[in-house]
Amino acid sequence: MAAKRRPFPSVGQKKKRTLQTENKKQLILKVATEVFAEKGFNEATISQIAQEAKIAEGSIYDYFKNKEDLLFSIPEERMENFLSGIHESLEGVKGALNKIRKIIWYHLNFYEKNKDYVVILLQNIQKNPRFNSTRAYRLIREFSKLVVQIIEEGKKEGLIRTDIDSPLLRDAILGAIEHITIRGSILGRLPTLTGAAETLYDFFASGIQPQSSAVTLPLREFLRMKESMGKRIYGKPAKT
Amino acid sequence: MAAKRRPFPSVGQKKKRTLQTENKKQLILKVATEVFAEKGFNEATISQIAQEAKIAEGSIYDYFKNKEDLLFSIPEERMENFLSGIHESLEGVKGALNKIRKIIWYHLNFYEKNKDYVVILLQNIQKNPRFNSTRAYRLIREFSKLVVQIIEEGKKEGLIRTDIDSPLLRDAILGAIEHITIRGSILGRLPTLTGAAETLYDFFASGIQPQSSAVTLPLREFLRMKESMGKRIYGKPAKT
DNA sequence: TAGTTAGGTGAATGATACTCATTTTAAAAA
DNA sequence: TTTTTAAAATGAGTATCATTCACCTAACTA
Numbered sequence: 025m026a027a028k029r030r031p032f033p034s035v036g037q038k039k040k041r042t043l044q045t046e047n048k049k050q051l052i053l054k055v056a057t058e059v060f061a062e063k064g065f066n067e068a069t070i071s072q073i074a075q076e077a078k079i080a081e082g083s084i085y086d087y088f089k090n091k092e093d094l095l096f097s098i099p100e101e102r103m104e105n106f107l108s109g110i111h112e113s114l115e116g117v118k119g120a121l122n123k124i125r126k127i128i129w130y131h132l133n134f135y136e137k138n139k140d141y142v143v144i145l146l147q148n149i150q151k152n153p154r155f156n157s158t159r160a161y162r163l164i165r166e167f168s169k170l171v172v173q174i175i176e177e178g179k180k181e182g183l184i185r186t187d188i189d190s191p192l193l194r195d196a197i198l199g200a201i202e203h204i205t206i207r208g209s210i211l212g213r214l215p216t217l218t219g220a221a222e223t224l225y226d227f228f229a230s231g232i233q234p235q236s237s238a239v240t241l242p243l244r245e246f247l248r249m250k251e252s253m254g255k256r257i258y259g260k261p262a263k264t
Numbered sequence: 265m266a267a268k269r270r271p272f273p274s275v276g277q278k279k280k281r282t283l284q285t286e287n288k289k290q291l292i293l294k295v296a297t298e299v300f301a302e303k304g305f306n307e308a309t310i311s312q313i314a315q316e317a318k319i320a321e322g323s324i325y326d327y328f329k330n331k332e333d334l335l336f337s338i339p340e341e342r343m344e345n346f347l348s349g350i351h352e353s354l355e356g357v358k359g360a361l362n363k364i365r366k367i368i369w370y371h372l373n374f375y376e377k378n379k380d381y382v383v384i385l386l387q388n389i390q391k392n393p394r395f396n397s398t399r400a401y402r403l404i405r406e407f408s409k410l411v412v413q414i415i416e417e418g419k420k421e422g423l424i425r426t427d428i429d430s431p432l433l434r435d436a437i438l439g440a441i442e443h444i445t446i447r448g449s450i451l452g453r454l455p456t457l458t459g460a461a462e463t464l465y466d467f468f469a470s471g472i473q474p475q476s477s478a479v480t481l482p483l484r485e486f487l488r489m490k491e492s493m494g495k496r497i498y499g500k501p502a503k504t
Numbered sequence: 505t506a507g508t509t510a511g512g513t514g515a516a517t518g519a520t521a522c523t524c525a526t527t528t529t530a531a532a533a534a
Numbered sequence: 535t536t537t538t539t540a541a542a543a544t545g546a547g548t549a550t551c552a553t554t555c556a557c558c559t560a561a562c563t564a
Contacts, residue, residue, distance in 0.1 A: 045510090045511080048511095064392070064393070066306065069550085069551065069552085070551080070552060070553085071551080071552090079512080079513090080512065080513045080514060081513085081514070081552090081553090082512075082513055082514065082553085082554080082555085083511085083512055083513070085552095085553070085554080086511075086512075090552075090553070091552065091553090121473070146391060147391040147392070147393075151386060151387040151388075151391070151446065152304070152387070153304070153387075153450065156450070182474060183473065183474070184472050184473065184474065185472055185473065185474045186474070188463070188467075188472060189460075189463060192444065192460055192463055192464065193467060193472060195440065195443050195444045195447055196440035196443070196444065196464060196467055197440075198443060199439040199440040199441070199442055199443020199444060200435065200436035200437075200439040200440050200443075201439070202439055202443060203435050203436070203438055203439020203440075203442060203443070204432065204435045204436065204439060206391060207435055210393065210396070220429075220432055223428070223429055223432055224432065224436060227428075227433060227436055227468060227471075228467060228468075228471065228472050229471055229472065229473060230471045230473070231467075231468060231469055231470045231471030232424050232425055232428060232433060232468050232469065233361075233423065233424065233425065233469060233470070234422060234423070234424065234425045234426070285541090285542080288542090309519090309520065309521085310520075310521060310522080311520075311521090319543075319544090320543060320544045320545060321521090321522085321544085321545070322522085322523080322524085322543070322544055322545065323542080323543055323544070324522095325521095325522065325523080326542070326543075330521075330522070331521065331522090
């Protein structure tokens, strides 16, 4: 046992000590991230991680409850960065659709810049039911709620159809992002992720049907035209 | 070693033997599916599977190379059913969009009816890189190609925008389906999956923007209106 | 200096995937 | 029917980890 013990009651040189401890934890996390990313959770061994971090196997258990806890600890810091980054990048963005566009871009960009991490998160962690009781998972939920909020906001603004089930739309958007990322990581196409952002946004925003067989125009314009004519008009988009 | 051995050169009562062997393999697969679904791959033990199948541990290795091979063998039969079912249900369906709608529905419906299997496939198998060299994975790829084909077909028919990257759209659609399914399985909401199909299709087909702030109408109608006026008209949908 | 404790260690333990020498079973031959 | 033969099945034994714990080291206090 080491890290769990109560620190000195004095305040003297304690900081230095704590810093070293914190450094060691970070070191283990860094090495573990590399090893897990390379070998996968099952094939990675504690002894290999210990060796590469140049510490004893037992020391790992001073900082983490077990191998799985070590794995689940990897996303914590990154998720915090992700979340604060999202909030930052949304500042000043007006309108739900623009926010969604930004989120899609930021999300793919984040994955593109955190390859090792993405492999671990998507392949080893996210679908493990025990991950749900994790701090990092709570952060993911928070993000997930944010997306729903933005969708609801969009409904109120009149920018998103009100008959849409918000959580379902969120799942569709996040699922699409994730799947594209996984395919990218398996096929080694991660560097092009960000380029897919605008296209992906467009699928959801405008749909996949062409505008050539139907014309969409602002309501005001439409009403003006209609007024100056006296004609029967279709209100719904052409369906096949 | 057992199952690998060459059968007798004669033809006599061989069938009975082979059948029993096949049955045993199926039995192991059935029990393994249950155990893996309940405990997850890591927590499930070979000894538990052997016990519940009422056979010796060693026998499992007569039929499967190792634990992972056993896991990866589970999707084979189901994927075959899935694929033939898809082809069947697409018979007589005209138009790429209708086919995509059908695929989304069939996919979600299949998952809804194969709960145990879905949990295993999505949580333990699909994102494992070694799964890529599997027979079952080849079937998934086949399905994946089918979707791309349909999208391309839709472009030629003029039903889908030609500026869309087909594999990207495929990934978005399949990713959305998968994510919704996973959320459903974690939250125990699988029974409502099929209900989400039409909504999901609609996200992609028509987009999420309301028709109230913009009006879409057939090109002929639009041209007729335009002709009888003399006005400047927008050709693109309103963006926020 | 002596005492205290955070911090670190690695051999020992137990669990489990996988192997293999042996036994059992049942088809084919005699 | 009895004998022969190879397929099937077995489970004790092996190797490989994850995890524990009794002990060590060094820094800080008094």
